[in-house]
Amino acid sequence: MPANLAKTLLSPDNHSLLMIDHQYLQMLTIRSHDASEVINHAVALVEAAAIFEVPLLTTTAFKERQGLVAPLAEASKAVKPIDRTTLNSWEDPRIVDWVEKTGRKKLVIAGQWTEVCVAMPVLSALDAGYEVYVVTDACGGASREAHDMAVKRMVQAGARPITTWVYVSELQRDWARAATAEKVTKLFAQRGGAFGQGLLWEWDLLDLKEGTR
Numbered sequence: 001m002p003a004n005l006a007k008t009l010l011s012p013d014n015h016s017l018l019m020i021d022h023q024y025l026q027m028l029t030i031r032s033h034d035a036s037e038v039i040n041h042a043v044a045l046v047e048a049a050a051i052f053e054v055p056l057l058t059t060t061a062f063k064e065r066q067g068l069v070a071p072l073a074e075a076s077k078a079v080k081p082i083d084r085t086t087l088n089s090w091e092d093p094r095i096v097d098w099v100e101k102t103g104r105k106k107l108v109i110a111g112q113w114t115e116v117c118v119a120m121p122v123l124s125a126l127d128a129g130y131e132v133y134v135v136t137d138a139c140g141g142a143s144r145e146a147h148d149m150a151v152k153r154m155v156q157a158g159a160r161p162i163t164t165w166v167y168v169s170e171l172q173r174d175w176a177r178a179a180t181a182e183k184v185t186k187l188f189a190q191r192g193g194a195f196g197q198g199l200l201w202e203w204d205l206l207d208l209k210e211g212t213r
Contacts, residue, residue: 010133010162010170012052016102017045019058019076019138020089020111020118023066027112030140032147038112039069041138041164044191045110046075048168051183055102057082059089061117087116090124099125106131108167110138115150122154132159135167165192 022042027035049056058081060068067073068081084092099107107130111118118139125132134154141147155161162170165188172184 009173010106010108010167011173012054012171014104015106015108015133016055016057016099016104017049018089018095018099018107018109018111018121019046019056019072020109020121021059021061022069022072022110022112023060023063024069025066026117027069027140029142030112032114032141032144033137035140038138038140039071040191041135042069042110043071043075044164044187045108045135045138045167046072047187047191048171048184050075050078051180051187052171054171055104057095057098059084059095059111061085088120088124089117090121090128095121096128099130105129106133108133108135108162110135112140113146114139114141115146119150119154122159123157126158133162133167134159135164136161137163 019042022039027039030038046056048054056076056079058068058072058076058079060066060081060083062085063081063083068076082092082094082098084095086092089095107125109118109122109125109132118134122132122134132154134151136151139147141150151161168184168187172180175181
C-alpha cells in the first residue's frame with residue numbers, strides 16, 4: 001500500500017521549527033560547511049517559517065557573551081530566544097514546554113554543533129515520541145566527519161534528514177497556492193543561489209507571476 005503522503009510530508013500546520021545556537025562562537029569553529037552557507041540556510045528556514053506561520057523557537061547558550069548571528073537575529077526578531085546552560089536543549093524544561101504547547105508531533109531542527117547541540121535534542125525528542133526532521137545544510141560541525149557521523153547516528157535512531165530548499169518546497173507544495181507563492185519565489189531568488197535564480201527564470205517562462213493564476 002503506498003505511503004500516506006499527507007502524513008509523511010511536512011506541511012505548515014503539522015510541525016514546529018527549533019533553531020539551536022546559531023551563534024558567533026559556534027559559527028567560527030564550523031569546519032564541516034562554509035559558515036556563510038549555513039547562515040544563509042538558517043535565515044531561509046526562519047523566513048520560510050514566517051511566510052507559512054510555523055511556530056518558531058530560537059535558542060542561545062551564554063548569550064551575554066555571544067548573540068545569534070546578525071542576519072538570523074534580524075529575521076527572527078519577533079521571537080525571544082531561550083538562553084540555557086544545558087548542552088542538550090531537551091533537558092531545559094522551558095524548551096520541552098514550548099514544544100509540547102505547540103501541539104504538533106513533528107519537529108524540525110537545525111543548529112550548531114551537529115554532533116552535540118543538535119544530536120542530543122534530536123535523540124531525546126525521538127525518545128519522547130516526536131517525528132524529528134534534521135535540516136542538515138543549516139547545521140554545522142567541528143569537522144566533516146563529526147557532522148556526517150552525527151547525521152548518521154540521528155538517522156539510525158529514526159530522524160529524517162532534509163535540506164533547506166526541500167523544506168521550503170514541501171511547505172509550498174503547489175504554485176497555485178497564491179497566498180504564499182510570490183513570497184516563496186522571492187525567498188528562493190534572494191537566498192537560493194543558482195537554484196533560486198533558475199526557479200525565477202522558470203517562473204518567468206511559465207508566466208506564473210502575481211495576478212496570472
